[in-house]
Amino acid sequence: MEIFLQGLTMGLAYLAPIGAQNLFVINTALTAPLGIALVTAGIVAFFDISLALACFWGIGLVIEHSLLLQKALLGGGGLILIYLAWQLLHAQVQTDTSAYSQPTLWQTATLAFTVTWFNPQAVIDGTLMLG
Template sequence: MDVYLQGFLMGLAYVAPIGVQNLFVINSAISQKRGRALLIALIVIFFDITLAFACFFGIGLLIDKLEWLKLIILLIGSLIVIYIGQGLIRSKSSFKETDTNISLAKVITTACVVTWFNPQAIIDGTMMLGAFRVNLAASDATYFILGVVSASFAWFTGVTLFVSFFRDKFNDKVLRIINIVCGAIIIFYGIKLLLSFYTMLKG
């Protein structure tokens, strides 16, 4: 139980910082109906869990060693993240929109990009989760990663439900401002990734 709790707390520390993933979930909870927002959260959780497993088993070390792979992920990831950000800024979201204004394919693609197309996040995750795995007995590793998975599920569904319940406090003007702020932050993340790509390419 202690190992599970340790995994849960580490999982929270891993997903809680406000990054592109959280901004995407928060924005969805504000702009979509609750059922749709929860579906989006579940899709994000799926990709987050797969990333956690990958980090736990050390894929970040592989990316760190394969410079060309890291460069490809950085370039593609940065461009797609910037595209997502400018899309948010330009969007004319309204609370009057229907529940299906985002196609499932787009949701899956976006969730995948905001989770997987940041090699630094993969490497950092590997350092965080992989470091724990080294010190865990084989029997404890399962409980630890289950704790991490539980944290991801609890965090993203919790954030979605919390924001969704209070979405009535927002109007279209506030939603527009949130979209612009979220979009700008996401573009900032994308530019940072692009600069990392440029620095690595020059280095």
């Protein structure tokens, strides 16, 4: 039981501070029907698990040795997160989910990949905790 609790708390410590992914899933849950929200959460979980595995297997070392990759991740990822935050701040609130315009699965997966893999905080946290 002790090992289970240790793993659970480590998982919560790893996932809780990653704000962009959480905001993406929460925003989808608030604006989309339940089925789409669950699919979105599953896609984000898939990309989050793939990032955690990459951090565990040493993506931090690759980033550390490539200055171009560091600049792209920190600069480009930061700009992407600012753009996504801008979109969320200026989004229109819809209380009627029947008027929801459903994004394609490809759009959902692309955005989930972006908020996971291009999030500098997620990569740094994962590398420090798991790498």
